[in-house]
Amino acid sequence: MKKYFIPSLILILFLIFxxxxxxxxxxxxxxxxxxxxxxxSSGEEIILKVRLPRVISAFFVGASLSLAGLxxxxxxxxxxADPYLFGISSGANFFVxxxxxxxxxxxxxxxxxxxxxxxxxxxxxxxxxxSRIKGKISPLILLLxxxxxxxxxxxxxxxxxxxxxxxxxxxxxxxxxxxSNATWLSVKVIIPFFFLSLIVSIFMYLPLNVYILGExxxxxxxxxxxFTRTILLILIALLTGSSVYVSGIIGFIGLMVPNILRGIYxxxxxxxxxxxxxxxxxxxMLSDLISRTVFSPTEIPVSxxxxxxxxxxxxxxxxxxxPW
Amino acid sequence: xKKLILALILISLLFTITPKKVSYSxxxxxxxxxxxxxxxxxxxEVGLYFAPFIKNGRTVVPLRNFSNAVDALVKWDANTRSxxxxxxxxxxxxxxxxxxxxxxxxxxxLYFAPFIKGGRTAVPLRNxxxxxxxxxxxxxxxxxxxxxxxxYPVLKVKDDLGNExxxxxxxxxxxxxxxxxxxxxxxxxxxxQVVGVTDFCNYPEGALNxxxxxxxxxxxxxxxISLKPDFVFGARGNPKDLLLRLSDMGIKTLAFDxxxxxxxxxxxxxxxxxxxxxxxxxxxxxxxxxxxKKIDDEVKRFxxxxxxxxxxxxxxxxxxxxxxxxxxxxEAGGINIAEDAKGDWPMLSQEYIIKENPQIIILxxxxxxxxxxxxxxxxxxxxxxxxxxxxxxxxDIIFRPGPRIIDGLYELFRFIHGESxxxxxxxxxxx
Numbered sequence: 001m002k003k004y005f006i007p008s009l010i011l012i013l014f015l016i017f018x019x020x021x022x023x024x025x026x027x028x029x030x031x032x033x034x035x036x037x038x039x040x041s042s043g044e045e046i047i048l049k050v051r052l053p054r055v056i057s058a059f060f061v062g063a064s065l066s067l068a069g070l071x072x073x074x075x076x077x078x079x080x081a082d083p084y085l086f087g088i089s090s091g092a093n094f095f096v097x098x099x100x101x102x103x104x105x106x107x108x109x110x111x112x113x114x115x116x117x118x119x120x121x122x123x124x125x126x127x128x129x130x131s132r133i134k135g136k137i138s139p140l141i142l143l144l145x146x147x148x149x150x151x152x153x154x155x156x157x158x159x160x161x162x163x164x165x166x167x168x169x170x171x172x173x174x175x176x177x178x179x180s181n182a183t184w185l186s187v188k189v190i191i192p193f194f195f196l197s198l199i200v201s202i203f204m205y206l207p208l209n210v211y212i213l214g215e216x217x218x219x220x221x222x223x224x225x226x227f228t229r230t231i232l233l234i235l236i237a238l239l240t241g242s243s244v245y246v247s248g249i250i251g252f253i254g255l256m257v258p259n260i261l262r263g264i265y266x267x268x269x270x271x272x273x274x275x276x277x278x279x280x281x282x283x284x285m286l287s288d289l290i291s292r293t294v295f296s297p298t299e300i301p302v303s304x305x306x307x308x309x310x311x312x313x314x315x316x317x318x319x320x321x322x323p324w
Numbered sequence: 325x326k327k328l329i330l331a332l333i334l335i336s337l338l339f340t341i342t343p344k345k346v347s348y349s350x351x352x353x354x355x356x357x358x359x360x361x362x363x364x365x366x367x368x369e370v371g372l373y374f375a376p377f378i379k380n381g382r383t384v385v386p387l388r389n390f391s392n393a394v395d396a397l398v399k400w401d402a403n404t405r406s407x408x409x410x411x412x413x414x415x416x417x418x419x420x421x422x423x424x425x426x427x428x429x430x431x432x433x434l435y436f437a438p439f440i441k442g443g444r445t446a447v448p449l450r451n452x453x454x455x456x457x458x459x460x461x462x463x464x465x466x467x468x469x470x471x472x473x474x475x476y477p478v479l480k481v482k483d484d485l486g487n488e489x490x491x492x493x494x495x496x497x498x499x500x501x502x503x504x505x506x507x508x509x510x511x512x513x514x515x516x517q518v519v520g521v522t523d524f525c526n527y528p529e530g531a532l533n534x535x536x537x538x539x540x541x542x543x544x545x546x547x548x549i550s551l552k553p554d555f556v557f558g559a560r561g562n563p564k565d566l567l568l569r570l571s572d573m574g575i576k577t578l579a580f581d582x583x584x585x586x587x588x589x590x591x592x593x594x595x596x597x598x599x600x601x602x603x604x605x606x607x608x609x610x611x612x613x614x615x616x617k618k619i620d621d622e623v624k625r626f627x628x629x630x631x632x633x634x635x636x637x638x639x640x641x642x643x644x645x646x647x648x649x650x651x652x653x654x655e656a657g658g659i660n661i662a663e664d665a666k667g668d669w670p671m672l673s674q675e676y677i678i679k680e681n682p683q684i685i686i687l688x689x690x691x692x693x694x695x696x697x698x699x700x701x702x703x704x705x706x707x708x709x710x711x712x713x714x715x716x717x718x719x720d721i722i723f724r725p726g727p728r729i730i731d732g733l734y735e736l737f738r739f740i741h742g743e744s745x746x747x748x749x750x751x752x753x754x755x
Contacts (some may be wrong), residue, residue, distance in 0.1 A: 024675050025673035025675040025676035025679065026676065026679040043705070045678060045702040045704070046675050046679060046702060048702075049702030050674045050701070050702040053701070177639045178639070180640065180671065180673065180674065181637075181639055181674070183701045292673055295666045297662075297664070297670075297672055298667055298671060299639070299670075299671045299673050300671070301671075
């Protein structure tokens with residue numbers, strides 16, 4: 001399985017990319033699509049300005065969420081960690097709602113992406129602080145406090161949407177939008193966040209491999225635990241915040257992908273990081289393809305698809321880990 | 325001659341009759357049916373001189389049957405071809421073939437000129453009942469007209485939840501649980517009887533001063549009860565168990581779910597009857613039906629156009645064909661590009677919108693901006709964008725199944741067949 005995994009992953013990734021480009025509310029021949037892509041001056045709009053940026057955004061959002069999932073599993077030393085389940089996405093979403101409520105969305109270009117990042121950072125930090133008791137992270141408290149914070153932030157978002165009626169529509173549908181409004185601008189926004197996080201995490205693969213052995217072990221092996229932890233917090237927030245800004249809340253990608261990969265490749269971050277990125281991107285491209293074609297031309301929120309896939313997986317991991 | 329006619333028209337416009345309250349010493353209830361020469365006066369069968377019929381949207385009755393009912397004397401003057409009708413309260417002089425009549429000496433414009441039918445004078449019923457201070461109740465399902473004085477008929481009403489309520493007297497403390505209901509109540513002249521409305525009831529202005537009972541999907545039951553309503557007027561979208569609870573407490577509660585313009589019309593008629601404003605309700609309906617017919621006739625002259633009605637832009641959401649708005653688009657001469665989409669409020673794929681290439685884009689949500697639409701990547705080749713046919717519409721007039729729905733229809737028509745604006749007066753007919 002191991003031997004064939006990487007070539008087949010590359011093949012699958014390529015295949016999903018092609019399928020995503022070929023199918024949609026409007027049907028095209030594959031030759032036409034190729035022609036459009038290589039002749040951007042042809043004036044074609046649907047493929048070049050709608051579908052292509054959407055598929056690429058789906059890849060980067062999926063890759064970001066998957067990497068954020070991997071890094072949070074490392075940070076919390078728990079395979080159940082996921083930016084969605086632990087309230088990090090809803091924290092980011094809450095800060096977006098709050099800044100919409102306060103009218104800060106037009107402060108500067110993409111100011112919401114910054115608030116989204118701050119929200120993600122704040123909630124990751126909060127989960128971490130709550131679940132860390134006497135220098136150890138209790139898996140059960142981690143899981144419960146993550147879920148509780150998820151509800152808390154969602155409630156706060158609802159509260160503000162009721163309070164400020166103008167915000168209501170803007171943010172209620174924000175989380176539903178998924179990738180349907182993705183443009184080249186979304187790609188431009190997410191790329192710097194994504195590549196920065198990817199490069200930093202690859203450079204840190206050694207300390208990360210040691211960090212998962214446990215705090216004391218890592219410290220005795222010469223790893224600066226506080227520094228590593230801080231970097232991890234920031235990376236998770238960057239990845240989650242930018243994804244929420246581009247596509248609202250999409251769950252379970254970060255839970256599913258790294259756990260499957262760990263089952264095959266063990267815990268080496270040098271392998272896990274690039275593989276998570278590629279598989280996460282592929283999974284979200286596929287989910288988005290399903291969400292926009294199954295009832296075409298009506299779209300359904302992509303989070304429905306990822307939840308349908310993710311929840312059974314969550315129970316499987318829960319059963320495997322038994323954190324109680 | 326022309327000047328004279330003009331002067332006559334101007335004079336007659338000056339005097340609009342305000343129906344005065346007349347108290348007859350005995351009960352008068354005349355019931356007639358369109359197309360039937362059998363009528364009932366105070367429960368007793370009477371033969372009519374001709375079967376009532378509809379002319380220009382108005383009911384025509386034999387003058388003689390009416391005058392008998394109100395104990396009026398009728399005098400025919402062959403020289404002037406005029407008829408004097410007189411009882412203890414009112415004296416009216418009609419002229420055959422002339423639109424002007426004299427009510428207690430004051431010239432008044434009739435809906436149409438009296439004429440002779442089968443040797444008998446035919447007069448618009450609406451004018452007669454106004455002049456003699458009688459209320460007219462029109463039952464459109466049975467095509468029956470009930471003309472009576474101060475008598476409030478016992479009304480048995482069944483709502484869309486299957487709840488049955490009997491009204492023995494007009495309700496005086498009404499709580500409206502939907503913006504459309506509030507608009508209907510005010511439009512039929514029952515605004516003074518309203519004591520509570522929802523937070524969303526923002527039209528007409530009078531509704532703003534009423535007590536608020538909370539939201540549409542979450543009205544506050546305690547607040548409703550504290551207002552001591554004798555009629556709670558609900559709608560689809562209100563919590564069902566709340567309505568049932570109010571009903572169980574003995575509060576007359578009705579909830580309706582109008583799904584077409586016809587449904588809205590019959591609701592207006594019913595509310596007119598319940599609140600004891602049948603005249604104002606049928607006046608309103610007459611105007612609405614007239615305006616609708618004008619629009620429908622206009623629509624036939626134009627080729628249908630492809631319309632994308634956007635109700636939200638993030639994600640892009642539109643309206644399905646089974647929704648009220650979807651039907652309005654069709655009636656206004658548009659082809660709804662979302663008609664094949666699943667769901668009432670489908671989230672539409674951008675690709676699909678671009679491919680469908682709508683000729684008209686209408687934005688129906690708060691904060692909508694046509695400029696933003698033109699800047700959307702990939703949208704610049706859409707006909708509506710190229711030809712600058714992007715409009716914003718007040719969502720309240722197309723989403724609320726109330727009296728402004730025909731305004732909504734008209735707005736849609738104006739946007740869809742833009743060049744024909746001038747054919748109809750822009751002023752709203754419902755105000």
